[in-house]
Amino acid sequence: KAGVTQTPRYLIKTRGQQVTLSCSPISGHRSVSWYQQTPGQGLQFLFEYFSETQRNKGNFPGRFSGRQFSNSRSEMNVSTLELGDSALYLCASSWTSGSPNTGELFFGEGSRLTVL
Amino acid sequence: QKEVEQNSGPLSVPEGAIASLNCTYSDRGSQSFFWYRQYSGKSPELIMSIYSNGDKEDGRFTAQLNKASQYVSLLIRDSQPSDSATYLCAVKGNFNKFYFGSGTKLNVKP
Numbered sequence: 001k002a003g004v005t006q007t008p009r010y011l012i013k014t015r016g017q018q019v020t021l022s023c024s025p026i027s028g029h030r031s032v033s034w035y036q037q038t039p040g041q042g043l044q045f046l047f048e049y050f051s052e053t054q055r056n057k058g059n060f061p062g063r064f065s066g067r068q069f070s071n072s073r074s075e076m077n078v079s080t081l082e083l084g085d086s087a088l089y090l091c092a093s094s095w096t097s098g099s100p101n102t103g104e105l106f107f108g109e110g111s112r113l114t115v116l
Numbered sequence: 117q118k119e120v121e122q123n124s125g126p127l128s129v130p131e132g133a134i135a136s137l138n139c140t141y142s143d144r145g146s147q148s149f150f151w152y153r154q155y156s157g158k159s160p161e162l163i164m165s166i167y168s169n170g171d172k173e174d175g176r177f178t179a180q181l182n183k184a185s186q187y188v189s190l191l192i193r194d195s196q197p198s199d200s201a202t203y204l205c206a207v208k209g210n211f212n213k214f215y216f217g218s219g220t221k222l223n224v225k226p
């Protein structure tokens with residue numbers, strides 16, 4: 001069974017540009033979450049999608065957005081990039097709808113973004 | 117206030133010893149708890165999940181949960197150099213939103 005697939009794995013952008021990252025969840029998983037990981041802040045929640053609906057959003061500016069398609073694949077977009085957006089962006093999928101006592105997150109390899 | 121607290125370490129143990137990693141959380145209503153291992157430059161990998169008070173064992177790993185004390189721990193028996201990594205404690209919130217601790221770096225010395 002294929003794991004969570006993220007593309008691209010590495011990318012370099014300059015300030016002011018925008019970037020789109022893609023995530024394909026594990027087959028059958030309908031929940032997709034995005035996290036930002038930096039050395040100083042650790043893993044921070046960006047947003048979660050389930051059946052094409054954003055159900056939860058973290059404390060990030062509106063420059064960070066996402067969407068989910070009918071096949072559960074997800075994309076996140078960051079517009080007007082800033083130096084501080086340099087990070088590892090991790091996508092994770094889960095088979096559950098989020099009920100308690102269930103549902104691990106399975107992470108992709110991540111997309112490492114460098115903003116110059 | 118951070119939702120999940122971990123000692124950042126590094127925690128150094130000799131090969132073959134027991135490594136004990138600890139985590140506290142702030143939301144008393146939390147019901148689902150997880151330990152992830154992250155090697156340098158890699159993504160987090162699920163090691164254990166625990167939902168009920170007490171111990172849960174899987175091979176060399178034992179997760180312990182005490183909801184009254186809001187405390188989760190991970191014991192690694194017979195530690196190996198390959199266990200050297202950062203261990204992340206995670207608590208599940210609403211709608212699959214997970215709160216992660218900052219991680220404890222473990223060094224297992226041969």
